[in-house]
Amino acid sequence: MQERQNIAVFVDYDNIEIGVKSTLRREFDVSLPLDALKERGDIVAKFAYANWSRQEPAVRQMAENAVQMVQRLPSPRGDKNGADINLALDALEMAFTHRNVNAFAIISGDSDFIPLVNKLKAYGKTIYIVGGKAFTSNILQQNCHEFISYESLLTDDVRVIPERKYAPPPQREQAARAAAAEAPAPAAQPPQQQGGGYRRGRPQPLEVAQAMPLVERALSVLQRRGVQPQLGLLKSTMKQLDPSFNERSYGASAFSEFIDRIKGAGYIQLHGTEGRYTIELLSGGAAATGAVIHKKDDALPLLRQVLDIYKLDMEDGASAETVAGWMSKIHTDFDTKKYGFQEFNEFLNFAQDNFMVRMEPDEQRGMTVFLGAELAPPAPEPEPVPEVTNGAATAASLAEAEEPAADAAATEEAAPAAEAKPAGGRRGAGTSRKRTGATAAKKTATSSVRRPRARKPVE
Secondary structure, three states, X not given: OOOOOEEEEEEEHHHHHHHHHHHHOXXXXXXXXXXXXXXXXXXXXXXXXXXXXXXXXXXXXHHHOOOEEEEOOOOOOOOOOHHHHHHHHHHHHHHHHOOOOOEEEEEOOOHXXXXXXXXXXHOXXXXXXXXXXXXXXXXXXXXXXXXXXXXXXXXXXXXXXXXXXXXXXXXXXHHHHHHHHHOOXXXXXXXXXXXXXXXXXXXXXXXXXXXHHXXXXXXXXXXXXXXXXXXXXXXXXXXXXXXXXXHHHHOOOOHHHHHHHHHHOOOEEEEOOOOOOEEEEOOOHHHHHXXXXXXXXXXXXXXXXXXXXXXXXXXXXXXXXXXXXXXXXXXXXXXXXXXXXXXXXXXXXXXXXXXXXXXXXXXXXXXXXXXXXXXXXXXXXXXXXXXXXXXXXXXXXXXXXXXXXXXXXXXXXXXXXXXXXXXXXXXOHHHHHHHHHHHHHHHHHHHHOOOOOOOOOOO
């Protein structure tokens, strides 16, 4: 009998809140991931980390869902990773002190939690990661036991919904209606070019052909193990190979519906009765239907070409919508779904893990894109400092010391002859100053060179 999961939930609120707001134009709702985790086990502890004095609207929903709010006090020098450290320490402490907790759920998209995930896995804990595909590191997605995308938890299927920012004043409302009636209807914009005044819904589903390489790989693994590929076993194997797999990404509400779609496309054949189906891969698989399946890496050269063209326009960053417009302009037939991405932001997130771009969330501009380490111009090299030996350094110091002394001597010689040699044949002040300058130069030169002492003869 499978062990019941006792799940401890840890929410990095600052990260997940800014990620959802900048990519989906929505407010983060903690009840959505909590409901999804309840389907996988019992939630025994819930913690959320943030500076709650600045998150007053979120305090109420945290209290309604019985989430314990851990106050994070910012330090004067800044604490970018303050919540990460507190969360990691509390999670490790719970792993040591609460042996009944055998699963941990981290609601965040920060790749800084990869060491924590690996450490908890080493202690035999099941790890769930909840985050958006558009801002969660792909490395973090692939190193947990199951990744739950926040986009798949949305209930509405509307791609974009207009969001009314303000109401017009009463005295202008009638004029605004008349102007709107006379003006032509605006043309519909493509989803990836919608501005910041919209909230995004669930992304458009992928074609089932994109899942066939994973299905074929899972079936071959079960065949090598000598196990009949039933539905539940096939899904667990696919999750083991790719923790980010979710049938909802392909428009199916359940795995059985996902299998029916693959069967309808002519990729597999089902045998047996309902509930005990076994799956057989048709000869040739995806190649038999003539479907062309692109890999995710195949889209990176296209983005590199666009970034090289618009490199100067990205010095101060560009919005994800702007970069999507550049891609559509240079590559007119480019479609993210052909490469296994539901959204363009998800593709940019994949490019960030490949050091091609750097993404920073912004509440006003949305996700802002900068050139990554691979394409960013290199930093200017410092001027080389010449390396000289001790002898050369001594000669250079002597030359520098003699130059001001020679200049002083030349200035004294140019003085009037009357001041230099008075009557009576005695040397005047000018000669004295000349001797003083020569003596100073001699002392400087002598002090720069350290001469060895003469040894006394041995009697």
